[in-house]
Amino acid sequence: MSTLHHQNFKKLYDQLKDEATNLQNGTLSSSKATLLFLELQQINRSTLAHTKHRKQLITEAKVNLDRLHLLLQNLHYQSQHLSKEILKCESHETIHYQNVHLCPIEDFLKSDCAGEVDISDEYQLTLARLDHELKERERLLVVLSQLKTEKSSVSQIIKQKNQELEQLDKDLEDLIQYTLPLQEKLQMKSTSSRQQNEKARCLPGPLFTLYRHATGYSSESFGNKITVDIIENKQNEAIKGPDGDEKDMDIDEPIDLYEKHPFSVVLSFYLDGRELIKLAFHFAIHLNIVVVQTTLKESFANVPVSFVSSQFYPGDDGHRSPNPENDFLNDGGFIFDPQAANGFAYHWAQSLCGLEYPMPYSLKLSPSKTWIQFQESESSIPFLSKIASSLMERRSLLIKINTTLAAKLAGKLSLPKPMSGKVFGKLLSFVKSESTLTSQQFKFKLDISGTTYTVMLSILASYPHEPCRFEIVSEKIPNQSDTLVEQNESINSIITKVEDTLDFKSTFQDYHEENLIEYQIVKLTFYLSKFNNSHSLSGQIIDVSAFKFE
Numbered sequence: 001m002s003t004l005h006h007q008n009f010k011k012l013y014d015q016l017k018d019e020a021t022n023l024q025n026g027t028l029s030s031s032k033a034t035l036l037f038l039e040l041q042q043i044n045r046s047t048l049a050h051t052k053h054r055k056q057l058i059t060e061a062k063v064n065l066d067r068l069h070l071l072l073q074n075l076h077y078q079s080q081h082l083s084k085e086i087l088k089c090e091s092h093e094t095i096h097y098q099n100v101h102l103c104p105i106e107d108f109l110k111s112d113c114a115g116e117v118d119i120s121d122e123y124q125l126t127l128a129r130l131d132h133e134l135k136e137r138e139r140l141l142v143v144l145s146q147l148k149t150e151k152s153s154v155s156q157i158i159k160q161k162n163q164e165l166e167q168l169d170k171d172l173e174d175l176i177q178y179t180l181p182l183q184e185k186l187q188m189k190s191t192s193s194r195q196q197n198e199k200a201r202c203l204p205g206p207l208f209t210l211y212r213h214a215t216g217y218s219s220e221s222f223g224n225k226i227t228v229d230i231i232e233n234k235q236n237e238a239i240k241g242p243d244g245d246e247k248d249m250d251i252d253e254p255i256d257l258y259e260k261h262p263f264s265v266v267l268s269f270y271l272d273g274r275e276l277i278k279l280a281f282h283f284a285i286h287l288n289i290v291v292v293q294t295t296l297k298e299s300f301a302n303v304p305v306s307f308v309s310s311q312f313y314p315g316d317d318g319h320r321s322p323n324p325e326n327d328f329l330n331d332g333g334f335i336f337d338p339q340a341a342n343g344f345a346y347h348w349a350q351s352l353c354g355l356e357y358p359m360p361y362s363l364k365l366s367p368s369k370t371w372i373q374f375q376e377s378e379s380s381i382p383f384l385s386k387i388a389s390s391l392m393e394r395r396s397l398l399i400k401i402n403t404t405l406a407a408k409l410a411g412k413l414s415l416p417k418p419m420s421g422k423v424f425g426k427l428l429s430f431v432k433s434e435s436t437l438t439s440q441q442f443k444f445k446l447d448i449s450g451t452t453y454t455v456m457l458s459i460l461a462s463y464p465h466e467p468c469r470f471e472i473v474s475e476k477i478p479n480q481s482d483t484l485v486e487q488n489e490s491i492n493s494i495i496t497k498v499e500d501t502l503d504f505k506s507t508f509q510d511y512h513e514e515n516l517i518e519y520q521i522v523k524l525t526f527y528l529s530k531f532n533n534s535h536s537l538s539g540q541i542i543d544v545s546a547f548k549f550e
Contacts, residue, residue, distance in 0.1 A: 009040075196229070210265050215228050227270070229268065230265060233282070258340045276296070280293040282342065292318070292344050293342055307440075308391060310462065313360075322345055352383060404518065425447055425449075441457065448529050449532055464513050467501045468516070497549070501516060501520065
């Protein structure tokens with residue numbers, strides 16, 4: 001209730017309290033009491049009306065407060081939403097205009113877009129430059145699109161031209177194939193030479209040097225006919241998978257030190273139009289050396305084919321690597337194996353291919369390694385001509401030696417007679433024994449005054465530059481069993497004498513180098529007869545070096 005109503009009510013309460021006292025005293029009048037109660041009712045009604053009004057005001061104020069609270073919440077939610085949008089925009093990655101490559105301001109001021117721009121206002125100037133950059137890029141996009149269209153049309157034209165060129169290549173190949181018979185009749189080799197020259201691009205340096213050397217040699221008339229070919233080695237196909245792609249090599253897989261280059265050079269040597277000898281030059285990639293594989297058209301049953309190309313020079317048998325660096329392979333335990341390399345590593349082959357390694361002999365070669373001094377004269381001949389001549393000489397000699405050995409193996413055991421006309425022993429048998437890379441061995445038996453000697457004969461790869469080696473294995477005295485021959489001083493002196501061939505030209509009237517084996521056997525019979533006679537008489541070791549073979 002209001003303050004006024006409170007005061008009126010308090011005042012009326014005090015009056016009623018006084019009247020109550022009077023009532024107890026018996027002095028209260030009914031009319032006055034009635035008026036007081038009516039006044040009390042009026043105050044009560046006024047209070048109720050005032051309370052109702054206040055409640056209505058409170059309700060209106062509450063409704064207004066709720067409305068304002070909802071509005072505040074709405075504003076709060078909007079604030080949160082805007083804050084999230086601001087964070088989202090701030091976190092969004094965009095290209096800042098500072099990172100945009102604009103044209104230099106000097107060029108911009110010269111353009112038409114700079115006419116209405118206030119240069120003093122940096123913000124407006126930046127916006128104008130950005131707008132200018134946008135227009136330029138849109139223009140360039142149009143130009144790029146036009147260029148792409150032009151490029152596509154040009155590509156189509158190029159593709160069509162390439163197809164025409166490919167078809168032209170096929171037509172030219174067909175035309176060349178049609179002219180092959182004519183080229184053969186006219187002895188023209190333009191097609192094969194062109195194809196071979198294309199293969200030569202894949203050759204390693206040493207083999208390419210050999211190819212150019214041999215090609216130039218074969219084009220000139222140096223007496224020996226030589227042809228040059230390039231072949232592909234089959235072993236390298238194993239590196240490729242079934243689809244033709246190269247396999248990934250295992251890092252832990254051991255390296256094949258004798259791996260050959262995919263291409264090799266083959267030299268074919270002719271005489272009177274017949275192919276006689278082929279030398280295949282292979283390049284060992286990891287050893288960095290050239291190995292030579294020899295092939296003959298004739299079959300030598302009694303002499304290894306490798307003898308033809310071996311020992312052109314003293315000590316050059318091809319059984320050791322010419323490259324000193326290879327000695328350090330396998331922790332210093334590397335030993336060159338001609339069988340694994342499928343060829344021999346001759347020093348002359350390295351020089352012929354332009355590889356400079358220390359040599360066990362001296363060659364007077366030109367700086368280009370293509371010419372060599374001829375014997376003791378000052379004139380020079382092509383190095384390849386020297387090799388060809390040596391091959392032909394060795395082949396001719398080995399054919400004669402093979403014929404001589406074949407006759408002995410067939411039972412023709414006669415021996416040539418020296419000038420004295422006397423042979424001191426008889427050849428009983430002659431059989432073939434083991435064959436190695438360095439020698440061919442034979443076993444034969446000699447009858448010297450009733451005593452049979454079994455002898456091992458070794459023909460070296462350097463033969464006839466080095467004489468044959470002999471080893472007296474056993475002797476059989478009549479009515480006794482075979483006994484091993486003790487390699488004493490007498491036997492060793494006999495072998496030394498037999499291996500000395502300097503006196504053969506003066507001892508045999510018709511001396512021929514291919515009969516050197518027979519000459520040595522005859523000389524062996526002489527010294528064995530002297531040894532046999534002297535030993536049987538004295539029973540002591542006899543020095544046969546005092547006897548002169550004649």
